[in-house]
Amino acid sequence: MDWDKLRIFHAVADAGSLTHAGEVLHLSQSAVSRQIRALEESLDTTLFHRHARGLILTEQGEFLFEATRAMSKRLETAAARIRDSEDEVFGELRVTTTFGFGTLWLAPRMSALYSRYPDLKIDLILEERVLDLPMREADVAIRMKEPSQADLIRRRLMAVSMRLYASQAYLDQHGTPESFEDLSGHRLICISTKSAQVSAGAALVRHLFTADIRSHLTVNNYFGVLQGVLNDLGIGVLPDYVTEDFPGLVHVLPEMGSAEVPVYLAYPEELRHSKRVEAFRDFVLDEVIARRQRLKAESSD
Numbered sequence: 001m002d003w004d005k006l007r008i009f010h011a012v013a014d015a016g017s018l019t020h021a022g023e024v025l026h027l028s029q030s031a032v033s034r035q036i037r038a039l040e041e042s043l044d045t046t047l048f049h050r051h052a053r054g055l056i057l058t059e060q061g062e063f064l065f066e067a068t069r070a071m072s073k074r075l076e077t078a079a080a081r082i083r084d085s086e087d088e089v090f091g092e093l094r095v096t097t098t099f100g101f102g103t104l105w106l107a108p109r110m111s112a113l114y115s116r117y118p119d120l121k122i123d124l125i126l127e128e129r130v131l132d133l134p135m136r137e138a139d140v141a142i143r144m145k146e147p148s149q150a151d152l153i154r155r156r157l158m159a160v161s162m163r164l165y166a167s168q169a170y171l172d173q174h175g176t177p178e179s180f181e182d183l184s185g186h187r188l189i190c191i192s193t194k195s196a197q198v199s200a201g202a203a204l205v206r207h208l209f210t211a212d213i214r215s216h217l218t219v220n221n222y223f224g225v226l227q228g229v230l231n232d233l234g235i236g237v238l239p240d241y242v243t244e245d246f247p248g249l250v251h252v253l254p255e256m257g258s259a260e261v262p263v264y265l266a267y268p269e270e271l272r273h274s275k276r277v278e279a280f281r282d283f284v285l286d287e288v289i290a291r292r293q294r295l296k297a298e299s300s301d
Helices: 003-015 018-025 029-043 059-083 099-109 111-116 168-174 180-185 199-209 222-230 240-244 275-300
Strands: 048-051 054-057 091-097 120-126 140-143 152-160 162-166 187-191 215-219 235-239 250-252 261-268
Touching: 003 018, 003 029, 003 054, 003 059, 018 029, 054 059, 091 099, 091 275, 099 111, 099 120, 099 140, 099 222, 099 235, 099 240, 111 120, 111 275, 120 275, 140 275, 152 275, 162 168, 162 199, 162 240, 168 250, 187 199, 187 222, 199 235, 215 222, 222 235, 235 240, 240 275, 261 275
Parallel strands: 091 120, 091 140, 187 215, 187 235
Antiparallel strands: 048 054, 140 261, 152 261, 162 235, 162 250
């Protein structure tokens, strides 16, 4: 099969338009169209439905696009490894993690990474869906459970748990709960159990609602929960690492909390020697060690 025709097909399928694909490939629309027709003839099938608004892949086209997309990811990996210098760290690195961990822990610390490697380009992908690392949907992942995919290098970073926090202003106005039953007189701010989150957090929220909470605010991510707490709306269920950057939060009912949630860093085996991955991994480990040392110092005070 002609690699050049496959490259052109992939660009057309990705753009959904002969014109746009031609702009990307620096080819005329007619040249792109000829290559697509030739590919369809060689495969004896139709790859696109043509209509006034553009092109839509046929079922056979979807099969081929899935294959060319996998090929493209592999080629990107090869190119990235070739570009990685022995002495310099540069280029793009796609990092995925959850919205909460990415906004509340990772992003605030990344100035340390950029100060070391100013030419590094990070594409931070925040979503609860577990991206497929071997298929190169991302290069590195930080996940709230041990990855189950094969051919991944993984490292446990730390453990977090969900706990109850409130602002001092809220507690001054509404009082500090002394027992589980006292929560019924307060507003609870949390992630809905119907939203994507770690099972330990959902289990804690379900338990808290058995206290007959009179008022609540549910948000679909921890950043929103934190904003509610900081603005004195109620008592929030938040991961315990938020206290590092928001020391003014008051830990409510310290005896209550979720089970520990392990946090793992993972990346494909094929990126084992990538300087960009190595730089990011070492940065995260340095931050985790610093956190561990702070917690140890606080507990010994």
